[in-house]
Amino acid sequence: MSTKAITGNEQKTIFELSSAGRRGMRYPKCDVPETELLEGLLRDELPMPELSEADVVRHFTNLSELNYSLDNGFYPLGSCTMKYNPKIDEKLSRLDGFMNIHPLQPIETVQGSLLLMYELQGMLQRISGMDACTLTPAAGAHGEFSGVKTIAAWHEAQGHDKRKVMLIPDSAHGTNPATSAMSGLIVKPVPTDGRGNIDLEKLAPLCNDELAGIMITNPNTLGLFDEHIVEVNEMVHKAGGLVYGDGANMNALLGIARPGDLGFDVMHFNLHKTFATPHGGGGPGSGPICAKAFLADYIPGPVACVLEEETDELPPLYGLKMPEESMGQVRSFWGHFGVMVKAYVYILMEGEEGLRRVSEYATLNANYLMASLKKVYPLPFDRPCMHEFVLEGKLPDAPEVRALDIAKRLMDYKFHPPTNYFPLIVHEALMIEPTETENKQVLDAFIDAMLAIAKEAGEDPQLLHDAPLTTPFGRMDEVKAAKDLIITE
Ligand SMILES: Cc1ncc(COP(=O)(O)O)c(C=O)c1O
Numbered sequence: 018m019s020t021k022a023i024t025g026n027e028q029k030t031i032f033e034l035s036s037a038g039r040r041g042m043r044y045p046k047c048d049v050p051e052t053e054l055l056e057g058l059l060r061d062e063l064p065m066p067e068l069s070e071a072d073v074v075r076h077f078t079n080l081s082e083l084n085y086s087l088d089n090g091f092y093p094l095g096s097c098t099m100k101y102n103p104k105i106d107e108k109l110s111r112l113d114g115f116m117n118i119h120p121l122q123p124i125e126t127v128q129g130s131l132l133l134m135y136e137l138q139g140m141l142q143r144i145s146g147m148d149a150c151t152l153t154p155a156a157g158a159h160g161e162f163s164g165v166k167t168i169a170a171w172h173e174a175q176g177h178d179k180r181k182v183m184l185i186p187d188s189a190h191g192t193n194p195a196t197s198a199m200s201g202l203i204v205k206p207v208p209t210d211g212r213g214n215i216d217l218e219k220l221a222p223l224c225n226d227e228l229a230g231i232m233i234t235n236p237n238t239l240g241l242f243d244e245h246i247v248e249v250n251e252m253v254h255k256a257g258g259l260v261y262g263d264g265a266n267m268n269a270l271l272g273i274a275r276p277g278d279l280g281f282d283v284m285h286f287n288l289h290k291t292f293a294t295p296h297g298g299g300g301p302g303s304g305p306i307c308a309k310a311f312l313a314d315y316i317p318g319p320v321a322c323v324l325e326e327e328t329d330e331l332p333p334l335y336g337l338k339m340p341e342e343s344m345g346q347v348r349s350f351w352g353h354f355g356v357m358v359k360a361y362v363y364i365l366m367e368g369e370e371g372l373r374r375v376s377e378y379a380t381l382n383a384n385y386l387m388a389s390l391k392k393v394y395p396l397p398f399d400r401p402c403m404h405e406f407v408l409e410g411k412l413p414d415a416p417e418v419r420a421l422d423i424a425k426r427l428m429d430y431k432f433h434p435p436t437n438y439f440p441l442i443v444h445e446a447l448m449i450e451p452t453e454t455e456n457k458q459v460l461d462a463f464i465d466a467m468l469a470i471a472k473e474a475g476e477d478p479q480l481l482h483d484a485p486l487t488t489p490f491g492r493m494d495e496v497k498a499a500k501d502l503i504i505t506e
Contacts, residue, residue: 028489034066034076035068036068038067039068040067040069041068087102087295090431091451093435093449093451094434095238095435096190096266096436098291098450099450101454102363105362109359110358115358118130120350120354124324124337133357134152134321135322136361137360138151142307144267144372145262145267146276147283148310149308149313149316150320151306151320152351152357153317153347153348154303154348155303155353157285160304160305161192161285163304163306165196166344167306167315167317168229168230169229170315170342174342177257180258182202183197183202183232184205184207184223184230184231184253185205187208187209190238190263190265193263194206197232207220209237212244212400213237213398214244224258228257230253230261231249231258233249234262235266235279238448239402240403246280250279254280259283261283262283262284263284263285266404269405271291272369283306283307283309284306286304286306287304288357288360292359292363293359294360301353301356305352314340316340317345317346318338318340318343318345319351320339321335321336322335322336322337323335324338374453379451379453380402380403380404382453383405383406383449386451387402387408389464390464390467391408393468394409394410404452405448407446407448408449409445410422410423410446415475418474418481420446420447421438422478422481423447423467423470423471423481424447425484426473426481429488430466435447
């Protein structure tokens with residue numbers, strides 16, 4: 018492997034490639050009377066590169082190849098479920114009848130799309146064990162906000178003025194406390210016990226008459242299924258609180274356990290993680306919420322419904338309605354419809370058995386990696402994991418090497434790094450989620466890379482501090498890269 022640092026200077030900008038007089042196409046001589054362009058339309062000070070068509074195509078193709086993506090390789094970014102998404106989902110979401118419609122069209126002209134939404138709501142209810150669903154929230158965090166607001170609205174309707182506290186386990190994703198606080202609730206943390214569960218002893222005194230609810234991610238961000246989940250939910254219910262489920266980790270539970278059966282009252286799905294559509298990457302997401310029947314009137318809308326039942330002559334008429342006590346819309350129009358189409362196609366293609374297999378393989382792959390890597394990397398919570406697990410990036414014989422160094426060195430081995438420094442309760446966290454779409458050869462190659470890096474860490478720690486050495490850009494100043502982003506050069 019080359020150890021030469023590539024600084025990025027080799028990649029010329031389109032202006033550096035420009036050469037005066039070079040052009041992509043030549044127009045025939047003008048054979049109509051010339052007219053002046055409207056004043057102000059031409060900007061003399063606007064520099065334009067001068068290139069041939071081939072220069073432009075090669076420039077952008079080369080740039081695109083600098084990207085690392087799911088279509089290039091393994092992407093074990095914990096908590097993000099970066100699975101390979103079948104191309105057919107993309108293709109069908111671009112069908113004319115789905116793509117070129119407008120939410121203000123008369124409903125009679127978009128019956129197919131409304132039927133899809135209605136059926137997708139039903140599928141999500143069935144998968145989650147819930148009774149109602151709205152597809153409108155735009156992402157996971159937005160679903161959390163909508164769900165917590167639903168809980169707050171229900172308490173308000175019951176006259177529970179004192180119930181303002183939302184409990185959040187200390188392993189939670191940062192969006193959990195953020196969305197609860199944005200909903201006007203008071204956030205109180207609940208510690209994790211030695212096995213990675215919610216600490217029941219610490220939870221007990223928090224279950225009092227100020228409790229609005231608890232927000233639980235199960236499996237949690239350690240990749241562990243809470244061994245007392247039913248008991249926790251019963252304790253909260255007994256104290257008069259409701260249970261919110263952060264369903265971002267549903268890739269571990271499909272067809273195996275339903276949050277509704279475990280005592281959750283309302284939850285969100287990340288359609289863009291669990292059911293096709295990659296997480297991140299700049300595209301839209303979708304965070305539908307599902308709720309138990311007693312909350313159905315309070316969820317945001319609109320909700321797809323049957324406006325007129327089927328008759329002998331006519332098919333049913335699908336439409337949209339706002340639940341009776343709803344807080345209203347949290348997103349314009351219907352939500353992110355394209356993501357819904359991809360989820361619908363994915364669920365139909367997998368079917369019940371396929372969905373269960375997704376979660377079984379996601380869990381099997383994670384346990385395979387965990388068992389192979391824990392021999393070298395410390396594993397703080399050592400019990401079978403679900404779809405992901407968290408190692409410590411702190412090796413006993415290389416104390417000065419950090420999780421960040423290991424993650425950066427993985428890029429030299431052509432792997433996307435795992436999530437770093439989250440969850441916060443694990444020191445130097447390396448959170449690894451292989452997903453179900455990787456085969457044994459890929460997993461073995463990743464294990465080999467991780468073990469080779471551990472060896473390098475002991476022999477030549479500086480190599481890891483300098484990594485990555487083979488990528489277009491070397492080690493970034495992480496803060497400057499985020500706070501002083503220059504995207505125009
Ligand atoms: C556990 C958990 N909760 C919530 C979210 C928020 O989801 P989103 O990024 O769609 O807002 C994520 C995102 O990955 C997550 O992992």
